[in-house]
Amino acid sequence: MEKNCFMIFGFESISRKSLEQRILRIHEIEDVVVVANIRQAGVLLKEHRIDVLIIMPECINYFNIIQQAKTCSPKIKIMVLSSAMQAEDIVNIIRLGISAFLSLEDALDNIRTHLDAMLCGDFPISPSIAKYALTTERRASLETTREPSVLSLREQDVLELMAIGHSRNDIAKSLQLSPHTVTTHIKHLYKKLGVHSRTEAVFVAQQEKILCLDHVTINSDNIA
The missing domain is CATH 3.40.50.2300 (Response regulator)
Structure with a gap:
């Protein structure tokens, strides 16, 4: 290597x-x-x-x-x-x-x-940097550009697994999907939420009550 x-x-x-x-x-x-x-x-x-x-x-x-x-x-x-x-x-x-x-x-x-x-x-x-950015200028600027943030049931499943730190391959195995299909779901939910990373997706989804997982801890080592 x-x-x-x-x-x-x-x-x-x-x-x-x-x-x-x-x-x-x-x-x-x-x-x-x-x-x-x-x-x-x-x-x-x-x-x-x-x-x-x-x-x-x-x-x-x-x-x-x-x-x-x-x-x-x-x-x-x-x-x-x-x-x-x-x-x-x-x-x-x-x-x-x-x-x-x-x-x-x-x-x-x-x-x-x-x-x-x-x-x-x-x-x-x-996490402190991600939260700070999302609760200030970035969140405000995304409000005017993103699509309606209604996720499909499968996108919701993927997001919940992302929130607890699962990798894309782990999500694919858990949901019995191909990694390519999981990647497609992630791209779609990112677009709907107006975000570009796992951390942003979880924070925005929690703030908008799309994701209600009080026990979730953001795993910054596996952010995608």
């Missing part, structure tokens, strides 16, 4: 050094490059293969580095770490097509789990 090349974008700090050391202990890592200058980052992104970009909380211009990374490497996985951010910025950063959005504490505690999930195509997001 091909090993991944990482870039960490952020100024010198204890948290950055700690994150770098933890990433280096993962055996699937080929190299970790650390930069604090956006121009230097741009040169490296153009001249070298960078598979994963991790942006530290002290970055003052998330948008420039994310857009530059996407331009240089369309398939790059981008993990944004946050300590404190305005709701509008959270929403706008999610819309840039990042691959993970985590609090710094969450990332340091579970970096291997979150990286594995992100590289498998999931969208790790700290």
Whole structure:
């Protein structure tokens, strides 16, 4: 299996050094490059293969580095770490097509789990960030664009299993469906709810009383 090349974008700090050391202990890592200058980052992104970009909380211009990374490497996985951010910025950063959005504490505690999930195509997001975004600008903007959120019985079944952390394959087995059919149901319910991830779907469905599972705990390690 091909090993991944990482870039960490952020100024010198204890948290950055700690994150770098933890990433280096993962055996699937080929190299970790650390930069604090956006121009230097741009040169490296153009001249070298960078598979994963991790942006530290002290970055003052998330948008420039994310857009530059996407331009240089369309398939790059981008993990944004946050300590404190305005709701509008959270929403706008999610819309840039990042691959993970985590609090710094969450990332340091579970970096291997979150990286594995992100590289498998999931969208790790700290529940506090997801909830904050959904209860502010993002929820308001989606109200005017989404279709009526009446789910079919099968879509409801899929959503309930998603809410308790089941993977797509697990859902397929539980409902005796093909994985492709489950993926189709998920796309349809996302469109009806006006969302783009598992976390968003569960929060919106609970808020609109479509999903009433008081015992549900969002599993950010399996977010799709």
